[in-house]
Amino acid sequence: MDKITRKAYAKINLGLDVLRRREDGYHEVRMIMQSVGLYDTLTFTRREEAGIVVVTDKEELPGDESNLIYKAAKLLTETYGIGQGVHIALEKRIPMAAGMAGGSTDAAAVFHGMNEMFSLGLSMEEMCVLAVKIGADVPYCIKGGTALAEGIGEVLSNLPGMPGCFLVIAKPDIDVSTKFVYENLHADRLEYHPDIDGMMDALGNKDLEGVAARLGNVLETVTAKKYPRVEEIKAFMKARGALNALMSGSGPTVFGIYDSKERAYETQEALEQAGLAKQVFVTDPVNEKR
Structure with a gap:
């Protein structure tokens, strides 16, 4: 070929x-x-x-x-x-x-x-x-x-695939170095740890609300502190119908989980109009193995 x-x-x-x-x-x-x-x-x-x-x-x-x-x-x-x-x-x-x-x-x-x-x-x-x-x-x-x-x-x-939903993904006009985030993370001082086991149970039960309720990312303690826009986008999404929102990886991208296609696309348009993020997408989970 x-x-x-x-x-x-x-x-x-x-x-x-x-x-x-x-x-x-x-x-x-x-x-x-x-x-x-x-x-x-x-x-x-x-x-x-x-x-x-x-x-x-x-x-x-x-x-x-x-x-x-x-x-x-x-x-x-x-x-x-x-x-x-x-x-x-x-x-x-x-x-x-x-x-x-x-x-x-x-x-x-x-x-x-x-x-x-x-x-x-x-x-x-x-x-x-x-x-x-x-x-x-x-x-x-x-x-x-x-x-x-x-x-x-x-x-x-x-793991069992994520339940069907719509994802709004917003990347603000900020570039974050993964190296910077990990160098400034104090793993021994973290007071919060996400419920990974509970998340796996929710995935196994095809419980979208349970998945959304357990979203968590300890790297937000570094990135969101340096770039308040991360929390601003999360709050913006939740105010517009997201079941929950979270920063992905070391950031600054934020995603919101929606059970309504209409609300997802409305949020995309609102984010763009508000100037909170230059790159905004509506997509869905991909569960099939390649």
């Missing part, structure tokens, strides 16, 4: 807890991850000559060796001795620096795309073992759906 197109789905965190900072500098986490229907598109084209070419449609996103797409392609090429080259074109729709694993899910799409294009025959688990070298979120993005992530995020357990 000489040309392949893959969708790279964004994620949100229904629950994000940090248990401790490890001696190696990483943080031990316990998170519930959920794929959503907002995605980037990657198009892979085989090149007869060796080498990796990455082209993006965003001027601020270079296609050089700093890009996770390039890193993933290079890792696969070197690990499996791929003699031919690949041209990868990225159509970016997931907001950048947003806490939605945009870079990680693009890297995950590279594993899927190159596995198929070069007939590597890799299982999902084999891809995940290799992918953690690129980033802790990449193994989850390879699997997608709904999952409990532990360790540094790479220990994954499949």
